[in-house]
Amino acid sequence: MRSLRAATLLLFAALLACGEDDGGETVITFPGSAVGAEAELVRRQIERFVADRPGVRVEFQRTPDDATQRHQLYVQRLNARSDDPDILQLDVIWTPEFAAAGWLHPLDRFGPDTADFFPATVRANTWDGTLYAVPWFVDVGMLYWRTDLLDAPPATFEALVESVRRGSSETVPRGFVWQGARYEGLVTVFLEVLGGFGGAIMDEAGDVVVDSPEAVRALEWMRSLVERRLSPREVLTWHEEESRFAFQNGTAVFMRNWPYAYTLMGREGSRVAGDFDVAPMPAAPGGEPTTALGGSQLAISAHSDVPDAAWELLDYLTAPEQMLERAEVAGQLPSRPSLYDDPRLEAAIAVPADRAREILEAARPRPVTPIYSQLSELLQIELHRALVGQKSPADALADAARAMRETIEESGIRDLEARR
Amino acid sequence: MRGFSRYAAGTALAILLVATAFPFWWALVASVSPEATLFERPSLWPREIVLEHYRALFDVRDFWIPIRNSLVVAGTTTVFCVVVGAFAAYAIARLRFRGKALILGFILAVTMFPQISIVSPLYLLLRTLGLINSYPGLVLPYLTFAMPLTVWLLVTFFRQLPGDLEEAALVDGASRWQAFTKVMLPLAAPGVATTGILTFIYSWNEFLFALSFTLGPERQTVPVAIALFRGQYQVPWGQIMAAAIVATFPVAALVLAFQRRIVQGLTAGAVKG
Amino acid sequence: MSAVAPRRGFEAAERRLAWSLVAPALGVILLVALFPLGWTVWESLHVHDLRMPWRGKPFAGLDNYVAMASDGRFWASMGHTFFFTAASVGLELLLGLFLAMAMNQAFRGRGLVRAAVLVPWAIPTVVSALLWRFLFDAEAGIANAVLLDVGLIEEPIVWFIRASTAWVPVILADVWKTTPFVALLLLAGLQNIDESLHEAASVDGANAWQRFRHITLPLLKPAILVVLIFRTLDAFRVFDLIYVLTGGGPGTSTEPISLYAFNALLQNLQFGYGSALSVVVFATTFAIAVLYIKGLGMDLGEGPR
Numbered sequence: 002m003r004s005l006r007a008a009t010l011l012l013f014a015a016l017l018a019c020g021e022d023d024g025g026e027t028v029i030t031f032p033g034s035a036v037g038a039e040a041e042l043v044r045r046q047i048e049r050f051v052a053d054r055p056g057v058r059v060e061f062q063r064t065p066d067d068a069t070q071r072h073q074l075y076v077q078r079l080n081a082r083s084d085d086p087d088i089l090q091l092d093v094i095w096t097p098e099f100a101a102a103g104w105l106h107p108l109d110r111f112g113p114d115t116a117d118f119f120p121a122t123v124r125a126n127t128w129d130g131t132l133y134a135v136p137w138f139v140d141v142g143m144l145y146w147r148t149d150l151l152d153a154p155p156a157t158f159e160a161l162v163e164s165v166r167r168g169s170s171e172t173v174p175r176g177f178v179w180q181g182a183r184y185e186g187l188v189t190v191f192l193e194v195l196g197g198f199g200g201a202i203m204d205e206a207g208d209v210v211v212d213s214p215e216a217v218r219a220l221e222w223m224r225s226l227v228e229r230r231l232s233p234r235e236v237l238t239w240h241e242e243e244s245r246f247a248f249q250n251g252t253a254v255f256m257r258n259w260p261y262a263y264t265l266m267g268r269e270g271s272r273v274a275g276d277f278d279v280a281p282m283p284a285a286p287g288g289e290p291t292t293a294l295g296g297s298q299l300a301i302s303a304h305s306d307v308p309d310a311a312w313e314l315l316d317y318l319t320a321p322e323q324m325l326e327r328a329e330v331a332g333q334l335p336s337r338p339s340l341y342d343d344p345r346l347e348a349a350i351a352v353p354a355d356r357a358r359e360i361l362e363a364a365r366p367r368p369v370t371p372i373y374s375q376l377s378e379l380l381q382i383e384l385h386r387a388l389v390g391q392k393s394p395a396d397a398l399a400d401a402a403r404a405m406r407e408t409i410e411e412s413g414i415r416d417l418e419a420r421r
Numbered sequence: 422m423r424g425f426s427r428y429a430a431g432t433a434l435a436i437l438l439v440a441t442a443f444p445f446w447w448a449l450v451a452s453v454s455p456e457a458t459l460f461e462r463p464s465l466w467p468r469e470i471v472l473e474h475y476r477a478l479f480d481v482r483d484f485w486i487p488i489r490n491s492l493v494v495a496g497t498t499t500v501f502c503v504v505v506g507a508f509a510a511y512a513i514a515r516l517r518f519r520g521k522a523l524i525l526g527f528i529l530a531v532t533m534f535p536q537i538s539i540v541s542p543l544y545l546l547l548r549t550l551g552l553i554n555s556y557p558g559l560v561l562p563y564l565t566f567a568m569p570l571t572v573w574l575l576v577t578f579f580r581q582l583p584g585d586l587e588e589a590a591l592v593d594g595a596s597r598w599q600a601f602t603k604v605m606l607p608l609a610a611p612g613v614a615t616t617g618i619l620t621f622i623y624s625w626n627e628f629l630f631a632l633s634f635t636l637g638p639e640r641q642t643v644p645v646a647i648a649l650f651r652g653q654y655q656v657p658w659g660q661i662m663a664a665a666i667v668a669t670f671p672v673a674a675l676v677l678a679f680q681r682r683i684v685q686g687l688t689a690g691a692v693k694g
Numbered sequence: 695m696s697a698v699a700p701r702r703g704f705e706a707a708e709r710r711l712a713w714s715l716v717a718p719a720l721g722v723i724l725l726v727a728l729f730p731l732g733w734t735v736w737e738s739l740h741v742h743d744l745r746m747p748w749r750g751k752p753f754a755g756l757d758n759y760v761a762m763a764s765d766g767r768f769w770a771s772m773g774h775t776f777f778f779t780a781a782s783v784g785l786e787l788l789l790g791l792f793l794a795m796a797m798n799q800a801f802r803g804r805g806l807v808r809a810a811v812l813v814p815w816a817i818p819t820v821v822s823a824l825l826w827r828f829l830f831d832a833e834a835g836i837a838n839a840v841l842l843d844v845g846l847i848e849e850p851i852v853w854f855i856r857a858s859t860a861w862v863p864v865i866l867a868d869v870w871k872t873t874p875f876v877a878l879l880l881l882a883g884l885q886n887i888d889e890s891l892h893e894a895a896s897v898d899g900a901n902a903w904q905r906f907r908h909i910t911l912p913l914l915k916p917a918i919l920v921v922l923i924f925r926t927l928d929a930f931r932v933f934d935l936i937y938v939l940t941g942g943g944p945g946t947s948t949e950p951i952s953l954y955a956f957n958a959l960l961q962n963l964q965f966g967y968g969s970a971l972s973v974v975v976f977a978t979t980f981a982i983a984v985l986y987i988k989g990l991g992m993d994l995g996e997g998p999r
Binding site: 070259 | 541656
């Protein structure tokens with residue numbers, strides 16, 4: 002009985018506590034990771050930011066780094082019109098979705114210097130002609146290769162297969178490792194191979210072309226890797242970490258992965274420290290080396306009650322100086338090409354700067370549409386079916402394309418675009 | 422039951438226990454192994470013992486805070502549910518009135534919605550009440566699954582109790598309330614303790630609500646804290662396993678303390694006859 | 695109802711007491727659950743997609759439910775869910791019953807065993823799923839190492855790329871994690887069975903199986919019913935475990951209905967359709983619970999006691 006009363010009291014106490022006043026202070030809420038080098042860095046940068054702005058306070062909210070969990074959390078808060086967080090940290094594929102839902106504050110009125118960013122990153126953050134987020138740092142898929150086993154990275158898919166054969170041995174049995182589980186990562190890998198074969202998921206006009214002959218060839222090639230054991234069958238269950246460990250333990254010749262792996266594999270405990278390098282993904286004649294664009298964007302919530310202050314913080318965090326510091330501390334690549342000539346960047350990032358820029362210039366955003374996650378899901382499922390052998394690549398892509406077209410049709414997005 | 426050969430039962434039990442313990446053992450090994458060795462050939466023993474994962478847990482991640490939060494939230498939920506649930510269960514199991522089936526059915530129906538579909542409206546509700554990022558803001562939604570479990574379990578236990586003692590107390594002039602608190606509750610102690618343990622662990626494990634209704638480390642529970650270990654790509658296996666090991670201790674201690682109650686009651690001979 | 699006045703007064707008092715005892719529990723549940731449940735049902739009757747504000751939120755009646763009928767992925771995921779539920783709950787009931795009966799014996803260290811048995815259940819599902827993913831990793835996993843050692847297989851099985859093998863770790867992980875729940879509940883039920891009944895039956899010459907069949911099992915029925923209901927409810931809504939272990943793959947071969955609903959609701963923001971899927975999960979579990987109650991011949995207390 003007593004606990005019942007206690008619980009009721011607790012309830013009332015909490016009800017009373019929620020009406021607190023901020024006393025004229027401007028409070029910006031900022032979500033992010035709470036621990037680790039990156040979190041320390043953000044905290045330091047924000048301390049500097051508030052230092053010359055009396056009356057401004059920044060409040061941290063600890064959010065998951067895992068994309069699915071963060072997405073779900075944001076959806077809940079934004080759909081409930083919660084006025085915090087003020088700033089959102091978005092995955093590159095969420096911007097159009099959140100913008101279409103009316104959850105993001107348009108940034109054009111603040112006059113962002115879009116010309117100074119990689120064009121692909123600006124395109125990915127633009128919906129309906131308006132910029133909704135500023136690229137904070139970029140992530141790109143890269144081909145890691147073993148310098149102790151090979152002389153040069155392969156430029157074509159055939160050369161890659163050849164090199165796998167040459168570099169493989171009893172102790173290096175795994176050939177080419179990548180991310181083949183049924184999740185978003187598979188789509189990024191496919192996008193890269195697809196671009197290499199000269200295909201695309203959607204064309205410039207926004208039509209689905211993922212059932213083109215190039216696409217079928219790309220998927221057939223991926224499947225043949227597994228069938229010919231040039232890639233272990235396990236890759237079809239792998240995410241980033243499993244492939245990183247396989248490569249780090251010295252059991253693979255090639256790996257497709259993001260830049261985060263570069264720093265980790267140079268550390269103590271890695272069997273390949275000093276024995277690997279990165280290159281752009283290979284391409285077939287008629288295609289070009291393609292890399293999937295990833296990374297993090299900063300946006301302002303449409304429900305924010307302090308959008309101007311939030312923009313100031315956003316602008317501060319994405320300024321060249323802060324990007325360089327971020328590269329130094331967390332090894333994350335700046336989204337401004339001009340910084341790649343800066344000697345400080347060369348010293349900061351593990352990947353050689355000119356190599357990084359070369360790869361970044363080949364970066365291609367995934368289709369920029371509010372229904373991307375659904376299209377991607379349809380594609381993931383069919384890609385995976387083809388790779389594990391449940392369907393032929395041609396059938397799988399035909400089914401994926403049909404389902405994607407139906408979804409687009411149903412959404413009415415095309416009519417909306419036509420009307421504008 | 423006695424014919425159930427104790428020897429055979431013992432052996433089978435031992436096998437089951439080993440099977441139960443094995444994954445846990447593996448987690449323990451992983452928690453003291455350097456991360457890079459985890460993806461090599463499997464081994465039953467750690468090749469090399471390191472304590473860095475445990476150190477990171479307390480030095481860097483303040484892991485005792487989520488443990489405290491989990492204890493508070495699961496504890497409050499359990500106490501609240503058992504107390505309130507015991508009243509309801511007693512009435513349903515022992516008193517004569519109409520609408521019992523309806524009440525039981527309604528209570529059960531509440532748990533049948535997938536959590537993912539009620540998480541958004543619950544967020545709205547809690548925000549209106551100003552309970553986001555508070556302990557009551559977790560205890561309240563936890564009632565949606567804990568209360569039905571408690572009520573159903575307790576109804577079952579109360580039903581099984583022999584009725585004659587209660588009747589005798591009533592005949593002796595005890596009020597219904599006295600019969601409930603003085604006679605039935607002590608008799609039902611094993612059931613109440615079991616219910617308490619089950620409700621506690623149920624709440625201890627909850628993830629989605631705890632993730633959705635908290636904003637920072639000061640209120641996040643153990644499963645959420647562990648989920649936040651993950652980076653965008655990186656999964657700190659060692660720390661996750663260490664956290665899982667550490668987090669089982671409070672639960673195991675609690676179960677150990679409470680399980681005595683389960684054995685008491687009937688086996689102590691309190692009601693025989 | 696008795697016609698005698700004092701008797702009626704007594705019954706009325708009992709009814710009042712009963713309702714005042716039930717009221718707090720009902721009140722709390724109504725407070726917390728009514729709005730979310732109503733909201734879900736209401737959403738399910740609309741076309742509502744957060745990504746497409748231009749479509750508005752028109753009332754659609756049962757359209758979402760009609761659309762489900764021709765949605766192959768919905769039917770497939772329902773099939774997977776039924777399969778998973780039957781397999782895991784069945785195994786858990788058998789193993790849990792055995793464990794409970796064993797733990798019901800008096801032996802030294804019984805308390806410790808009871809606490810130890812609960813450990814798997816105290817590990818958050820997300821973590822135990824990761825753990826099982828590891829145990830069944832093709833190269834680094836102990837499962838393949840053991841099978842190779844014993845000579846049952848020639849080369850490592852890649853568990854998660856075939857539907858038939860992917861279910862093995864999924865179901866084992868669930869059984870490992872939740873059998874303790876079943877065992878503890880059944881143990882509590884066993885504790886309530888009067889030992890003298892067994893003694894009397896023994897004297898009458900009943901063997902162990904007969905005593906189990908005719909005394910233990912019937913008396914354990916209420917506990918078994920509760921176990922079945924709550925385990926089925928949970929198994930039918932399985933989410934975290936499969937999300938971490940297989941992500942629903944290969945293809946969609948292990949995708950349960952909750953995962954599909956999660957994707958629709960919180961990944962693809964189709965609030966209308968996602969809610970409709972949730973309502974179907976609700977309706978199905980409710981139907982199963984009713985079947986259990988009828989099938990096991992339980993009365994929920996409406997009849998005279």
